[in-house]
Amino acid sequence: MTLIKSISGIRGTIGGKPGDGLNPLDIVKFTTAYAVYMRKTCSNGSNKIVVGRDARISGEMVKNVVCGTLMGMGFDVVNIGLATTPTTELAVAMEKACGGIIITASHNPKQWNALKLLDGNGEFLDKEAGNEVLRLAEAEDFDYADVDHIGKYTEDNSYNKKHIDAVLGLKLVDTEAIRKAGFRVAIDCVNSVGGIILPELLAALGVKHVEKLYCEPTGDFSHNPEPLEKNLTDIMSLMGKGGLDVAFVVDPDVDRLAMICEDGRMFGEEYTLVSVADYVLKHTPGNTCSNLSSTRALKDVTEKYGCSYSASAVGEVNVVAEMKRTGAVIGGEGNGGVIYPECHYGRDALVGIALFLSHLAHEGKKMSELRQSYPQYFMAKNRIDLTAGTDVDAILLKVKDIYKDEKVTDTDGVKIDFPDKWVHLRKSNTEPIIRVYSEAKNAEEAESIGLAVMDTIKSLM
Numbered sequence: 001m002t003l004i005k006s007i008s009g010i011r012g013t014i015g016g017k018p019g020d021g022l023n024p025l026d027i028v029k030f031t032t033a034y035a036v037y038m039r040k041t042c043s044n045g046s047n048k049i050v051v052g053r054d055a056r057i058s059g060e061m062v063k064n065v066v067c068g069t070l071m072g073m074g075f076d077v078v079n080i081g082l083a084t085t086p087t088t089e090l091a092v093a094m095e096k097a098c099g100g101i102i103i104t105a106s107h108n109p110k111q112w113n114a115l116k117l118l119d120g121n122g123e124f125l126d127k128e129a130g131n132e133v134l135r136l137a138e139a140e141d142f143d144y145a146d147v148d149h150i151g152k153y154t155e156d157n158s159y160n161k162k163h164i165d166a167v168l169g170l171k172l173v174d175t176e177a178i179r180k181a182g183f184r185v186a187i188d189c190v191n192s193v194g195g196i197i198l199p200e201l202l203a204a205l206g207v208k209h210v211e212k213l214y215c216e217p218t219g220d221f222s223h224n225p226e227p228l229e230k231n232l233t234d235i236m237s238l239m240g241k242g243g244l245d246v247a248f249v250v251d252p253d254v255d256r257l258a259m260i261c262e263d264g265r266m267f268g269e270e271y272t273l274v275s276v277a278d279y280v281l282k283h284t285p286g287n288t289c290s291n292l293s294s295t296r297a298l299k300d301v302t303e304k305y306g307c308s309y310s311a312s313a314v315g316e317v318n319v320v321a322e323m324k325r326t327g328a329v330i331g332g333e334g335n336g337g338v339i340y341p342e343c344h345y346g347r348d349a350l351v352g353i354a355l356f357l358s359h360l361a362h363e364g365k366k367m368s369e370l371r372q373s374y375p376q377y378f379m380a381k382n383r384i385d386l387t388a389g390t391d392v393d394a395i396l397l398k399v400k401d402i403y404k405d406e407k408v409t410d411t412d413g414v415k416i417d418f419p420d421k422w423v424h425l426r427k428s429n430t431e432p433i434i435r436v437y438s439e440a441k442n443a444e445e446a447e448s449i450g451l452a453v454m455d456t457i458k459s460l461m
Helices: 024-041 059-072 085-095 127-139 159-168 175-181 194-204 233-240 270-283 297-304 316-326 349-363 367-372 392-402 443-460
Strands: 003-006 009-013 048-053 076-082 099-103 112-118 153-155 184-188 209-213 246-250 257-260 288-291 309-312 330-333 337-339 378-385 407-409 414-418 421-427 433-440
Touching: 003 127, 009 024, 024 059, 024 099, 024 112, 024 127, 048 059, 048 085, 059 076, 059 099, 059 112, 076 085, 085 099, 085 112, 085 159, 085 349, 159 194, 159 349, 175 349, 184 194, 184 233, 194 209, 194 246, 194 349, 209 233, 233 246, 233 257, 246 349, 257 270, 257 349, 270 288, 270 297, 270 330, 270 337, 270 349, 270 367, 288 297, 288 316, 297 309, 309 316, 316 330, 316 337, 337 349, 349 367, 378 443, 392 414, 392 421, 392 443, 421 443, 433 443
Parallel strands: 048 076, 048 099, 076 153, 184 209, 184 246, 288 309, 288 330
Antiparallel strands: 003 009, 009 112, 099 112, 246 257, 330 337, 378 433, 407 414, 414 421, 421 433
């Protein structure tokens, strides 16, 4: 059994003894700590907290514990039911709530679940807030409400429609062009909440032909739920048979978007954001942002329009902070996460789908042709396993010195930017490893430069 506590929330495998897995006692403690923090810091006068969940088998149990605990702390709960992460984020803002909790373990397998914590803007808590919730949970200095001040409970199942309406209302979403294009679309929703909302979204966009894979929201995932090529053989095979224009694949909470071309090949998760940014910048030039481990292609496309690109530390909350600092018109992460501030500051696959279909309709190209129009980069992802007592920070300092003649960024580990490639080294927060991501103009060179820097690190160890 596994239980991981971090600034972004609590996640773990279901069951086990207290402190050893995600079980009711630990859910109560962590939810209470969040409620105490929100009571102290909420500035909008609201007493409401929104709760949404993906379709995981454990979701009903976790939801009941979370909602009961929040009521026991005196908060009024608005349960929006089976809902995506971005739907829940929007619901917090629309309800003018104090905060929100999303019950999802994102791309983790079915035995996992998690609580993701939102502030009153429907955005993830920052590092300082997350650390304070962890401190409160550890201290267990809680006071629950008396009988006259227990919170109220309501259910509101209207937020899927409200989310879709918000997407349709974006000025760059061209439903008329999408309808005229007559796209034939396939979707793989890995037996979670995407299977509820994506068919509704596509119908509202004017897509009449949709082939569905794994759209029943049972939570019993039909394949590994992370939307990577190795896990998507079924829908890639379907696309390879021909007759379809594009396939969309989402993770269980629908904040990541992978796409597959008409010939059955992956569009590339790094290029989801690149293609959407190309469309946005063509109509509304401005700054862009992604994290340090995302493809250089976004920078290239941004500069094509005479605009500026910046990189943040890895993590959605860090990307959002950098986007706000620079006034970015589009941003996100290379894992298929699109953040479009015109809608909200959160990764949102629905926004990504609507903007991409608008782009594809305007371009009048096959999906594979559109993919070839972008700068071609290839990424390699490796890791170095560490022995106990390894001083990772000292090693990274030495690496930084060795490569001081290159452009080096140390805001999140060490990233070495060579003229035509890069390597990013990050210490994991959850396991004893250094993650080594590298990118170059071809796969062999990306792997080669990553291994070369890994050899340097091993020599220092």
